[in-house]
Amino acid sequence: MKLTGNTILITGGTSGIGQALAHQFHQRGNTVLIAGRRQQELDRITAAHPGMHGIAVDLTDPAAITAFATRVRTDFPQLNVLMNNAGIMVEEDLSAGISAFAVAQRTIQTNITSVLQLTAELMPTLLAQDSATILATTSGLAFVPRANFPAYCGSKAFLHSWLQSLRQQLRGTQVQVLELAPPYVQTELTGAHQATDPNAMPLADYIAEVMQLLAVPEPPRGEVLVERVKVLRDAERKGEYEKVFGFLNQD
Numbered sequence: 697m698k699l700t701g702n703t704i705l706i707t708g709g710t711s712g713i714g715q716a717l718a719h720q721f722h723q724r725g726n727t728v729l730i731a732g733r734r735q736q737e738l739d740r741i742t743a744a745h746p747g748m749h750g751i752a753v754d755l756t757d758p759a760a761i762t763a764f765a766t767r768v769r770t771d772f773p774q775l776n777v778l779m780n781n782a783g784i785m786v787e788e789d790l791s792a793g794i795s796a797f798a799v800a801q802r803t804i805q806t807n808i809t810s811v812l813q814l815t816a817e818l819m820p821t822l823l824a825q826d827s828a829t830i831l832a833t834t835s836g837l838a839f840v841p842r843a844n845f846p847a848y849c850g851s852k853a854f855l856h857s858w859l860q861s862l863r864q865q866l867r868g869t870q871v872q873v874l875e876l877a878p879p880y881v882q883t884e885l886t887g888a889h890q891a892t893d894p895n896a897m898p899l900a901d902y903i904a905e906v907m908q909l910l911a912v913p914e915p916p917r918g919e920v921l922v923e924r925v926k927v928l929r930d931a932e933r934k935g936e937y938e939k940v941f942g943f944l945n946q947d
């Protein structure tokens with residue numbers, strides 16, 4: 697995708713990967729709109745980045761997504777990049793029975809249903825532009841699951857498959873479809889400990905590599921893969937699936 701001259705909506709722009717991407721694209725002179733639930737964070741980040749916009753939305757609320765999309769279409773009719781990046785990653789003990797189900801439901805709504813709804817809501821706007829990009833953030837865990845996060849890993853595997861269908865359906869249009877599949881990165885996705893976990897990739901290193909990969913006009917299969925995630929992405933193809941699955945699921 698082109699790295700300048702875009703109008704970009706980044707969900708999950710209030711922290712972690714989304715916030716870092718927003719900063720990078722803002723620095724390059726793009727019009728950047730970030731979304732998340734925390735108004736205070738939206739205010740803090742936009743104040744630090746003059747010209748950046750923030751709109752609060754709770755992606756677990758379908759009516760709120762509709763109202764949000766209406767506002768985006770009205771205020772940013774030139775929107776040409778949608779980054780579906782927001783997500784949650786919560787442990788589930790499936791042996792607990794129905795008490796664990798609420799986490800799965802929330803995960804599916806946040807990580808899957810909201811992505812499909814927001815993409816559908818904004819599709820006419822994106823199709824109307826000279827060039828456009830739809831990106832969704834999946835995960836290396838789409839390819840080899842960590843068993844204590846079943847709905848999370850399943851949600852990312854769903855997106856991986858869905859993005860392939862979306863790409864195929866839009867192949868005759870000017871809309872590019874990209875999959876951002878991060879490895880384990882230092883953010884607060886699973887809690888504060890993750891942001892300093894030495895086993896996780898430093899966020900700045902991840903974003904620097906991603907910005908280089910995004911500049912490639914046609915990434916192979918539309919997948920934006922840093923080196924560190926390839927052990928997961930390629931496990932099955934290389935006949936290393938059992939080994940990698942075992943490594944991820946030692947606990």
Ligand SMILES: NC(=O)c1ccc[n+]([C@@H]2O[C@H](COP(=O)([O-])OP(=O)(O)OC[C@H]3O[C@@H](n4cnc5c(N)ncnc54)[C@H](OP(=O)(O)O)[C@@H]3O)[C@@H](O)[C@H]2O)c1
Nearest residue numbers: 708710711712713732733734755782783835880881883885
């Ligand atoms: N970090 C990793 O190791 C890693 C690895 C693979 C994939 N990923 C993926 O990368 C994406 C970004 O995660 P991150 O690591 O940057 O974690 P993060 O810092 O926790 O960011 C998650 C973002 O999602 C937003 N969000 C969560 N629930 C929401 C809701 N109901 N409505 C609106 N926004 C919501 C949060 O904003 P508010 O709290 O303000 O609502 C926040 O901005 C996720 O899709 C995640 O699955 C991360």
